[in-house]
Amino acid sequence: MSDKANPPGDTPRYPIREVSRLTGVNSVTLRAWERRYGLLRPHRTPKGHRLYAREDIERVERILQWLHRGVPVSQVRELLEQPDSPANTRPGVDxxxxxxxxxxxxxxxxxxxxxxxxxxxxxxxxxxxxxxxxxxxxxxxxxxxxxxxxxxxxxxxxxxxxxxRTRIGTRLYHANPQAGQTQVLIAPLPEADSPLWCLLAALLISEQGHRVQLLDASLPLQELNLAVERLGADALLLTSGKAEKLDLVRRQLPRLADQLGVPLVLCGPVARIRATDLAETRVTTLGDDLPAAASRLNALLTQTSHEGA
Known part of the structure; x- marks a missing residue:
């Protein structure tokens, strides 16, 4: 099936994988919204394949707006049926x-x-x-x-x-073969005492359609350049829940960024705490809001891809 199917005499229709790509909502979630809550009503082909109209895609975007405001998915249908609801409408239950x-x-x-x-x-x-x-x-x-x-x-x-590590690793295992060509190498910094930031960052970046190579233990800094080269990474993302040592931040990381042929980015508390120290370097700090950091990285990868084309 092509990426866009147009039933005779109807508006353009899109298969579920294309809707997923356009909205960032994976196919499992789109099906759950349809089956459990009746939020979507896609057209069905004679073989049972779902096809979505542009109006369905706009509806998904409205659903996302409510979810980002904290509305439970179980309450969204009622709000969608009242398109003129005031912007300050809040859910009854948190x-x-x-x-x-x-x-x-x-x-x-x-x-x-x-x-x-x-x-x-x-x-x-x-x-x-x-x-x-x-x-x-x-x-x-x-x-x-x-x-x-x-x-x-x-x-x-x-x-x-x-x-x-097990659950997200399994998702990466299944998602990577279906992902695009862009690959992100993710690793913790030396003083990070937990891979939790790495794991959640990997989940988000994978959901955006990038291949993810996750190292949940830190490498010696001098080996990160080798890892990027050998693994064919298009970006190196380092994480930490701590400030990390000043020498690492002011001298070693900028030196590594100058050596790499791909972007070096930081997220987690280290990126917030050390943003000023890294302001004049080639190290990109993405902050400690993980969804926002993943979105900024996605934009950076898109820009880098276009520049390299």
């Missing part, structure tokens, strides 16, 4: 607050079965950037405060890391 509480409870109880249910459920109903913005990043910020000098904190952290 579903995200409830999910954050459930996720924190599962992590603290080391309940990996419940954790698995929550992980799969939310990613089936929401785009990855919404999941990270509304659920995972707030939860991690809350846990970081709770984990300070608390008995059992290291066990909780390592259990969560192992869980996300």
């Amino acid at each position: 579903d995200w607050a409830s999910q954050r509480q459930q996720l924190i409870a599962a992590i603290e109880a080391l309940d990996t079965a419940r954790l698995d249910d929550l992980f799969n459920q939310v990613l089936a109903l929401y785009p990855a950037n919404v999941c990270v913005e509304k659920l995972w990043q707030p939860v991690l910020s809350s846990l970081e405060e709770r984990w300070d000098d608390r008995l059992g904190a290291t066990l909780q952290r390592r259990t969560l890391e192992a869980f996300l």
Whole structure:
């Protein structure tokens, strides 16, 4: 089937993979919105393939606007049927607050079965950037405060890391062969004591259609250039939840950026804390808001691709 199919006498229709590409919402989520909540009603071919009109794509964009404002997906249909709803309309129930509480409870109880249910459920109903913005990043910020000098904190952290390493690694394994040609190498900086920032960044960048090579342990800085070359990376993304040493930030990272033939970018707290120190270098800081950082990286990769064409 071509990327765009036009049934006779009808407006242009798009297959689900093209709608996914245009909106950033994966096919599993689009199907869940249709089946569970009736948010979409695509045309069906005689063989059962879904075809979407331009109006359906605009509807997906409106759904995303409500989700980014914190409206639970279960309440969106009612709002869509009132297109003139005031901009300050708010949901009656903060579903995200409830999910954050459930996720924190599962992590603290080391309940990996419940954790698995929550992980799969939310990613089936929401785009990855919404999941990270509304659920995972707030939860991690809350846990970081709770984990300070608390008995059992290291066990909780390592259990969560192992869980996300497996689940996100599996998603990357299946997504990479279907992704575009652009590849991003992701690794933590030397003082990062956790791969959590790397893992969530990898999830977001993969969802944008890029191939991801994830290293969840830091490499010696002198080997990163070799890794980029051998792995054929189009960008190197380094993460850390800490400020990192001043010499690394002011001298070693700028030197590495000058040596690389691809963009060197930072995200996580290190990017926010050290933005001023790196302002006059070739290192690009993306901040510690992961969805926004992934969006900026996507724009940078698009720009670099166009310049190289």
